[in-house]
Amino acid sequence: xxxxxxxxxxxxxxxxxxxxxxxxxxxxxxxxxxxxxxxxxxxxxxxxxxxxxxxxxxxxxxxxxxxxxxxxxxxxxxxxxxxxxxxxxxxxxxxxxxxxxxxxxxxxxxxxxxxxxxxxxxxxxxxxxxxxxxxxxxxxxxxxxxxxxxxxxxxxxxxxxxxxxxxxxxxxxxxxxxxxxxxxxxxxxxxxxxxxxxxxxxxxxxxxxxxxxxxxxxxxxxxxxxxxxxxxxxxxxxxxxxxxxxxxxxxxxxxxxxxxxxxxxxxxxxxxxxxxxxxxxxxxxxxxxxxxxxxxxxxxxxxxxxxxxxxxxxxxxxxxxxxxxxxxxxxxxxxxxxxxxxxxxxxxxxxxxxxxxxxxxxxxxxxxxxxxxxxxxxxxxxxxxxxxxxxxxxxxxxxxxxxxxxxxxxxxxxxxxxxxxxxxxxxxxxxxxxxxxxxxxxxxxxxxxxxxxxxxxxxxxxxxxxxxxxxxxxxxxxxxxxxxxxxxxxxxxxxxxxxxxxxxxxxxxxx
Numbered sequence: 413x414x415x416x417x418x419x420x421x422x423x424x425x426x427x428x429x430x431x432x433x434x435x436x437x438x439x440x441x442x443x444x445x446x447x448x449x450x451x452x453x454x455x456x457x458x459x460x461x462x463x464x465x466x467x468x469x470x471x472x473x474x475x476x477x478x479x480x481x482x483x484x485x486x487x488x489x490x491x492x493x494x495x496x497x498x499x500x501x502x503x504x505x506x507x508x509x510x511x512x513x514x515x516x517x518x519x520x521x522x523x524x525x526x527x528x529x530x531x532x533x534x535x536x537x538x539x540x541x542x543x544x545x546x547x548x549x550x551x552x553x554x555x556x557x558x559x560x561x562x563x564x565x566x567x568x569x570x571x572x573x574x575x576x577x578x579x580x581x582x583x584x585x586x587x588x589x590x591x592x593x594x595x596x597x598x599x600x601x602x603x604x605x606x607x608x609x610x611x612x613x614x615x616x617x618x619x620x621x622x623x624x625x626x627x628x629x630x631x632x633x634x635x636x637x638x639x640x641x642x643x644x645x646x647x648x649x650x651x652x653x654x655x656x657x658x659x660x661x662x663x664x665x666x667x668x669x670x671x672x673x674x675x676x677x678x679x680x681x682x683x684x685x686x687x688x689x690x691x692x693x694x695x696x697x698x699x700x701x702x703x704x705x706x707x708x709x710x711x712x713x714x715x716x717x718x719x720x721x722x723x724x725x726x727x728x729x730x731x732x733x734x735x736x737x738x739x740x741x742x743x744x745x746x747x748x749x750x751x752x753x754x755x756x757x758x759x760x761x762x763x764x765x766x767x768x769x770x771x772x773x774x775x776x777x778x779x780x781x782x783x784x785x786x787x788x789x790x791x792x793x794x795x796x797x798x799x800x801x802x803x804x805x806x807x808x809x810x811x812x813x814x815x816x817x818x819x820x821x822x823x824x825x826x827x828x829x830x831x832x833x834x835x836x837x838x839x840x841x842x843x844x845x846x847x848x849x850x851x852x853x854x855x856x857x858x859x860x861x862x863x864x865x866x867x868x869x870x871x872x873x874x875x876x877x878x879x880x881x882x883x884x885x886x887x888x889x890x891x892x893x894x895x896x897x898x899x900x901x902x903x904x905x906x907x908x909x910x911x912x913x914x915x916x917x918x919x920x921x922x923x
Contacts, residue, residue, distance in 0.1 A: 506528050528553075843874075
């Protein structure tokens with residue numbers, strides 16, 4: 413029979429004890445809290461909590477309060493109070509523990525002759541554990557106690573399930589972080605060694621020109637050059653095949669977009685909104701990065717050019733990929749007559765970023781009626797290349813080692829879709845590197861001299877007509893020289909103190 417007054421206090425006590433479980437996600441502290449709460453609920457001081465593995469027909473005693481038997485080793489479900497509870501499939505009340513088939517308490521133990529109650533901890537149709545509480549001196553348990561403990565066990569099951577899911581999520585995050593760091597390290601090592609090998613190839617070519625034709629030295633140089641080229645090619649293949657499946661980010665996709673919206677709201681005094689639709693799919697890291705860059709670029713255009721009062725971003729998750737839509741109520745523009753080079757640069761960059769991962773961009777704009785940009789991207793790169801995306805290949809031409817290193821760092825930090833294939837300090841080496849490495853973009857200092865007197869751009873595009881050249885403004889370059897660069901095909905210029913974002917924008921736009 414229950415103690416007097418217990419039923420009047422039990423609902424409030426049960427609610428408070430159940431709420432206390434919600435804040436603990438570490439499994440062992442949670443299990444201890446569950447057992448202490450169950451013992452408190454039934455006004456006892458002794459009990460145990462076991463986790464059950466029905467598939468292996470065993471259970472494991474995790475927590476003991478003054479029970480002191482068989483803790484820490486697997487036991488068969490054919491024995492003990494937990495085994496009886498699982499076999500019964502519901503609450504079990506015994507007047508004495510001595511009635512437990514194949515029990516574990518020694519007959520000399522005081523609890524051996526006391527009452528005991530046990531209930532299963534059930535999640536769905538599966539028994540995942542059992543709560544066992546021993547009666548105190550002169551205490552007996554009844555049906556009300558069984559119902560109360562059984563109800564509490566339901567709350568405990570939810571808390572245990574949440575703890576397990578939290579542990580799984582933490583482990584996945586840890587594994588993703590390790591994989592992302594491993595991939596980043598391998599990529600950085602590949603790029604560093606790749607640039608070193610490219611430099612070695614250029615030096616070997618120069619040595620080959622100086623060596624007498626047909627001499628043993630020339631043959632050795634040619635063999636060394638072939639070996640370096642093979643090493644560069646095999647290194648690239650190795651890194652392509654070692655890519656990770658995930659990337660741990662500080663922010664979720666939604667959070668990252670909200671940060672960008674907060675920026676544009678503060679910068680341009682706009683009202684903003686983010687809407688997410690559909691069942692979320694998992695984006696490959698390179699797709700996620702380019703999606704964020706596309707949103708950044710679109711919002712930058714809104715802040716700088718749209719003169720809008722509001723901007724909305726929508727994320728639409730579909731079966732094959734995700735669409736991101738950026739829509740403003742600004743002044744719009746004529747798509748056929750984009751005269752602002754900065755705005756044109758931004759829009760070109762959007763297309764390049766989407767195309768790199770196998771996506772596409774749609775742009776709707778009407779003067780006076782705002783602008784709507786939609787980018788459709790696959791969940792994983794869809795480029796027709798089993799190795800994934802083809803990274804944009806960039807060559808740096810600059811006379812100062814510190815500037816070359818700085819540009820490499822800026823691109824490595826901000827643009828994972830970019831690979832710096834070589835750094836050179838003078839035009840002859842740059843021409844050979846362009847011919848050998850076939851870069852997509854050359855970042856070239858305007859201070860580099862050209863022996864022929866022609867613009868540097870002309871020499872580079874002579875060996876690779878489609879290469880995009882961006883000038884780095886060094887010193888007081890005469891305006892006539894800049895005009896000559898532009899006339900020869902330079903796609904734009906960036907200042908020597910360019911930041912990572914602007915440099916990335918310029919490379920993407922050039923492509």
